[in-house]
Amino acid sequence: MKKFIDDSIVIEGPQISKGTVRIGGAKNSALPIIAASLINIGKVKLTNIPWVSDIDLLLQIVSELGVGVFRENNIVHLSVGDSLESFINPDHVRRMRASILLVGALLPRVGKVNIAKPGGCSIGVRPIDQHLKVFASFGAEIEEKNDFIKVEARKLQPTNFSFNVKTVTGTENALMLASSVKGKSLLLNCAQEPEIVDLASFLKKMGVKIKGAGSPVIEVEGSALLSNDITHSVIPDRIEAGTYVIVAAATGGEVTVLDCIPEHLRSLIYTLRKVGVEIETTANTIFIRGKERYNSQLNCVKTSPYPGFPTDLQAQFCALATKLDKPTTVVETIFENRFQHLKEMKKMGANFLIEGSKAVIYPSLLLGAKVAASDLRASASLVISALIAHGTTTITNLHHLRRGYEKLEEKLASLGVEVHSESLIK
Numbered sequence: 001m002k003k004f005i006d007d008s009i010v011i012e013g014p015q016i017s018k019g020t021v022r023i024g025g026a027k028n029s030a031l032p033i034i035a036a037s038l039i040n041i042g043k044v045k046l047t048n049i050p051w052v053s054d055i056d057l058l059l060q061i062v063s064e065l066g067v068g069v070f071r072e073n074n075i076v077h078l079s080v081g082d083s084l085e086s087f088i089n090p091d092h093v094r095r096m097r098a099s100i101l102l103v104g105a106l107l108p109r110v111g112k113v114n115i116a117k118p119g120g121c122s123i124g125v126r127p128i129d130q131h132l133k134v135f136a137s138f139g140a141e142i143e144e145k146n147d148f149i150k151v152e153a154r155k156l157q158p159t160n161f162s163f164n165v166k167t168v169t170g171t172e173n174a175l176m177l178a179s180s181v182k183g184k185s186l187l188l189n190c191a192q193e194p195e196i197v198d199l200a201s202f203l204k205k206m207g208v209k210i211k212g213a214g215s216p217v218i219e220v221e222g223s224a225l226l227s228n229d230i231t232h233s234v235i236p237d238r239i240e241a242g243t244y245v246i247v248a249a250a251t252g253g254e255v256t257v258l259d260c261i262p263e264h265l266r267s268l269i270y271t272l273r274k275v276g277v278e279i280e281t282t283a284n285t286i287f288i289r290g291k292e293r294y295n296s297q298l299n300c301v302k303t304s305p306y307p308g309f310p311t312d313l314q315a316q317f318c319a320l321a322t323k324l325d326k327p328t329t330v331v332e333t334i335f336e337n338r339f340q341h342l343k344e345m346k347k348m349g350a351n352f353l354i355e356g357s358k359a360v361i362y363p364s365l366l367l368g369a370k371v372a373a374s375d376l377r378a379s380a381s382l383v384i385s386a387l388i389a390h391g392t393t394t395i396t397n398l399h400h401l402r403r404g405y406e407k408l409e410e411k412l413a414s415l416g417v418e419v420h421s422e423s424l425i426k
Ligand code: EPU
Pocket: 028, 031, 097, 098, 124, 125, 126, 127, 128, 129, 130, 131, 132, 165, 166, 167, 168, 169, 170, 191, 311, 312, 333, 334, 335, 376, 377, 404
């Protein structure tokens, strides 16, 4: 019996990228926005939705909850009626950590959500204590039993809540709950990522009053009954854009990245300019002129919450770091196990030293090898490494990459980069 289809990719290196690439909608905006559609009874039309497997999975979950889902290219139509199921398939939840967003979306509608614990994942432990504190603060009772969490609220109430840790999906859960209870809520020490601002603009279209999204303090005046027809276009994916910017820099290419928001990538652009990459921007375009060799002025890159250097671009940056003329220190402050790409890159000849959350990456000559992707961003870093490396690289476990990169082969082809995919039936 066919179990699931995975695929691998074969890349002959080195290759130089040259051309234009268009960026799709942000996966990490689309996920909370699709979830937030549940709190509003009405029809929702979402445009610029990326075709990636995480979105497929969430759409499957919401359709199992009773939402009408119709999809056409990058447009998704959702039809949310006045009754919803509350059973969320635990197998789906375990496959995607973002499903924790369904609690903030469903609780106001069904009053009780029993969800499988998302569990740790390959990049770290990823606790959900802040989410649970948010639910409790809005008046929910929480019971953890075996591998499940039961969240129940007879009546939700507005709240003042301060996060101990900046959390993206935690802030998004709080925003959804605050939007669907009547009254004013004040959220402090919120994450500031552009995806949160996008979710807030979607919620505002439901009639919710929100001030301060994108800053640490968000004020929400929610409503117990949200019933509107809404159209919303998801913002461009800054991580996809950043990945292609790094592809250009690492392959010494000349690339124009279209349909992106350079402002969302300020820390990456600053970092790459220090490396010696030439970058020019307009309001929605980034032009990159890479070099064969860099005379880098950069000593260290440290990931931090937005507007700092994104953890979701750390792995891709590591691939570029092997090409620099001096050692570069990379400090990962968000997730405790996000250097797995380096272990695979070692098979290609990457020279580095890891000490806890710090990796020093030395100039290295990469050679083609057989490597395996361990998570979404690690897969992108292996693609970039393969494009720099001399010889043939085969990257397996590519289902990780399919979670968040739309039409990778097509987009690389638009940059003159050739890759060959192979489907495997396991
Ligand atoms: N944290 C806690 N307690 C919590 C929640 C988070 O201690 O209850 C800690 C985490 O362990 C981590 C830090 O807070 O150290 C930040 O985690 P956050 O909650 O912000 O991560 P997330 O919301 O689960 C989102 C993205 C991730 C991205 C991170 C950080 C979505 C769906 N996912 O995850 O995206 O890495 O923010 O920016 O928005 C990816 O796209 O590859 C990806 C992993």
